Amino acid sequence: QKEVEQDPGPLSVPEGAIVSLNCTYSNSAFQYFMWYRQYSRKGPELLMYTYSSGNKEDGRFTAQVDKSSKYISLFIRDSQPSDSATYLCAMRTTGGSYIPTFGRGTSLIVHP
Amino acid sequence: DAGVTQSPTHLIKTRGQQVTLRCSPKSGHDTVSWYQQALGQGPQFIFQYYEEEERQRGNFPDRFSGHQFPNYSSELNVNALLLGDSALYLCASSVDNQNTIYFGEGSWLTVV
Numbered sequence: 559q560k561e562v563e564q565d566p567g568p569l570s571v572p573e574g575a576i577v578s579l580n581c582t583y584s585n586s587a588f589q590y591f592m593w594y595r596q597y598s599r600k601g602p603e604l605l606m607y608t609y610s611s612g613n614k615e616d617g618r619f620t621a622q623v624d625k626s627s628k629y630i631s632l633f634i635r636d637s638q639p640s641d642s643a644t645y646l647c648a649m650r651t652t653g654g655s656y657i658p659t660f661g662r663g664t665s666l667i668v669h670p
Numbered sequence: 671d672a673g674v675t676q677s678p679t680h681l682i683k684t685r686g687q688q689v690t691l692r693c694s695p696k697s698g699h700d701t702v703s704w705y706q707q708a709l710g711q712g713p714q715f716i717f718q719y720y721e722e723e724e725r726q727r728g729n730f731p732d733r734f735s736g737h738q739f740p741n742y743s744s745e746l747n748v749n750a751l752l753l754g755d756s757a758l759y760l761c762a763s764s765v766d767n768q769n770t771i772y773f774g775e776g777s778w779l780t781v782v
Contacts, residue, residue, distance in 0.1 A: 601774050602760070650769075
């Protein structure tokens with residue numbers, strides 16, 4: 559079992575839809591949770607990060623962490639064709655290694 | 671302000687050859703990490719350099735080596751290339767071990 563699991567998709571939605579992207583993990587020591595967006599043939603770009611449990615909102619994006627279920631989500635409201643990309647979750651512990659562990663990414667397609 | 675820059679952007683090598691990839695971190699960043707991203711997979715951590723020393727290493731063979739220079743720029747060297755080394759190689763920079771890491775556009779390596 560991988561430490562971080564993420565459905566590769568693709569997830570295809572119409573413009574304006576609410577998108578839900580998810581990851582599960584097995585390491586209960588993970589405390590920092592991050593979401594990256596990666597456009598085709600480009601490097602990943604950090605969208606948001608959260609510490610421990612709870613929600614964090616930034617514009618159309620909301621990150622949610624449920625540590626009891628070892629489950630994190632990224633919600634995108636009013637999705638746009640420009641949101642079409644691969645979304646990678648990543649997470650790390652607070653001590654020891656500061657290196658994040660990445661999921662394999664979910665491909666999102668928002669069609670007009 | 672230039673972000674993380676990597677060179678070359680694309681290259682093709684033959685099995686058994688050696689390759690050197692280069693990275694200049696974002697201005698003010700002192701920590702450089704290298705990742706390998708195979709098609710359809712998330713980035714896999716290779717190693718991290720800080721103060722010209724390899725600080726952490728992922729599960730990669732000794733064929734993968736690196737260097738960090740006094741100006742914080744870095745190189746990744748891969749010897750005895752295998753077909754399985756074909757991937758996108760990403761450089762990421764940060765200020766020490768902060769969560770906000772910035773990725774470059776990557777170097778696409780194809781081994782034939």
